Amino acid sequence: MDRLDAMRVLLAVVDAGSISAGSRKLNAPLPSVSRKVADLERHLGASLIVRTSRNLQLTDAGREYVDAARRIISDIEEAERRVSGEYQTPRGLLTITMPVEYGNRHVLPIALGFMEKYPEVSLNLLSSDRSVHLLSEQVDIAIRLGDLADSSLYAVKAGEFRLLTCASPAYLEQHGVPKHPRDLPKHDGIIFNSRTFFWTFDMDGQRVEVLPRTRLEVNTAANCVAAALSGAGIARLFDYQIQEHLASGQLVPVLEEYEGASRPIHMVYSRQGPLALKVRSFIDWALPRLRESSGNSFPIGDQVSPSSR
Numbered sequence: 001m002d003r004l005d006a007m008r009v010l011l012a013v014v015d016a017g018s019i020s021a022g023s024r025k026l027n028a029p030l031p032s033v034s035r036k037v038a039d040l041e042r043h044l045g046a047s048l049i050v051r052t053s054r055n056l057q058l059t060d061a062g063r064e065y066v067d068a069a070r071r072i073i074s075d076i077e078e079a080e081r082r083v084s085g086e087y088q089t090p091r092g093l094l095t096i097t098m099p100v101e102y103g104n105r106h107v108l109p110i111a112l113g114f115m116e117k118y119p120e121v122s123l124n125l126l127s128s129d130r131s132v133h134l135l136s137e138q139v140d141i142a143i144r145l146g147d148l149a150d151s152s153l154y155a156v157k158a159g160e161f162r163l164l165t166c167a168s169p170a171y172l173e174q175h176g177v178p179k180h181p182r183d184l185p186k187h188d189g190i191i192f193n194s195r196t197f198f199w200t201f202d203m204d205g206q207r208v209e210v211l212p213r214t215r216l217e218v219n220t221a222a223n224c225v226a227a228a229l230s231g232a233g234i235a236r237l238f239d240y241q242i243q244e245h246l247a248s249g250q251l252v253p254v255l256e257e258y259e260g261a262s263r264p265i266h267m268v269y270s271r272q273g274p275l276a277l278k279v280r281s282f283i284d285w286a287l288p289r290l291r292e293s294s295g296n297s298f299p300i301g302d303q304v305s306p307s308s309r
Contacts, residue, residue, distance in 0.1 A: 004076070006040040007069040009033055010048065014066055015136040017055050070135075090281040091120035097132040098125065098143040101221050102161075102240055102265075107143055110289045114282055121278050134270050140279050142268040143290075153268050158287055159294030160262040162239045165199070166251045170231040178234070181210045181258050188215040188233035192224040199236055201258040208258075240294060265294060 013022030013033065023033040041048050048062035058066060098107045104127065111123055126132065132139055134153065148155055171188075178184055181201040189212025198209035215233050218224050221241050228235040228242075229250055245251040267287065269279055 001036075001039050001043055003040070003043070004073070006036050006043075007073060009036045010040060011066065011069055011073065011136070013037060013056070014049070014058065014062075015133070019051070019056070089120065090118045090278040092276070092278055093122045093124060094141070094278045094282060095124040095126065095139045096141045096143070096282070097128055097134075097137075097139050099129050099145055100127045101238075102145060103127050103143060105240060106290060106293045107286070110286050110293075111282075113289075114285045117285065118278070118281060121281070134268070140269060140276075141282060144266050144268050146263050148264075148266055148268065152270075154271050155266040155268045156283065156287060157264055158267050158290040159265040161265060161294060162259060162262045163236060164239050164242070164246075164253050164259065165234060165236050165255045166228060166242065166246070166253050167234045168229055168231045168250065169252055171233060172252060172254070174231075178254055181208050181255060184210045184212040184234065187212045189213055190215070190224055190227045190233045190235040191217045192221065192235065192237070193219060200260070201255065202260050203258060265290065 009022070009026065009028075012026050013019050016022040016025045019034050019037065020030055023030040026033060037049065044061075044065070046061040046065075047059050048065055049056045049058055096107070096111065103125070108125065111125060115121065115123055126139070131144070131149075132142060134140075134142060143158070144155075145161060175187060178187055181199075181203065184199070191211075191214050198211050201208045201210070212234050216227055218227060221237065224235050224237060225242060225245070227233070228237070229245065234254070239246070242251050246253065267283060267290070269275075269283070
């Protein structure tokens with residue numbers, strides 16, 4: 001039995017939450033994954049996981065073994081990075097996770113430029129709107145929108161974004177410009193994602209929830225933008241989704257004085273020992289470009305700060 005392989009399989013199963021999910025994550029046959037876990041338990045003479053109909057739970061021995069396995073795999077990967085020269089020159093595979101819409105618009109062009117500058121680095125770009133666990137999913141850098149949860153990860157601020165209420169000039173000419181959030185129920189609205197029941201505004205320190213008449217409901221930002229451009233109604237979108245349309249005057253912001261505060265954009269990464277040059281190089285390359293693309297300017301010096309602050 002290859003114990004290192006068995007450890008990796010066990011960690012994948014535990015992180016995925018079930019043997020079947022682990023097999024999908026590993027792209028391996030379910031019987032093979034189940035057998036490797038069973039062989040490992042037989043080798044150790046201890047039960048590591050308790051299988052249920054919905055998920056799995058670690059036994060006390062399993063928790064202890066999983067913690068040890070993570071340390072062992074991490075040490076091996078660290079040794080491989082050192083030997084391969086990742087600390088002498090930027091090289092190797094760099095995995096980055098990013099929100100779908102923001103990533104496509106802002107991160108992808110920057111990443112392609114980075115590849116040209118550093119030909120020995122290969123990129124794996126993962127577009128996902130869920131919060132990816134960097135260590136368990138072997139991700140080097142995450143681009144995250146909004147406030148960060150407390151963690152042991154490091155973060156550097158890469159910009160800010162805002163939620164804006166907007167409409168086309170043609171719509172506003174025909175229906176008038178809302179002067180106050182309470183004017184919105186008199187207007188046609190384009191509702192993006194029905195889970196958002198109200199639009200929230202700040203008025204003298206108080207949160208006010210209102211909603212325009214729902215004439216159109218969509219489930220993608222692209223459709224919301226297209227409908228707003230066509231004059232179908234008032235929409236609410238993040239500024240990075242409509243930058244070019246605001247600049248061209250195709251969309252006009254309204255009720256700006258009632259919008260909430262800007263929210264941060266961060267580059268987040270884990271740091272255990274020296275930081276691989278491929279990670280440091282991407283941060284140094286992407287940071288000023290992301291800040292420029294979001295129209296923000298911050299001091300570049302403070303690049304390493306734990307996000308648990």
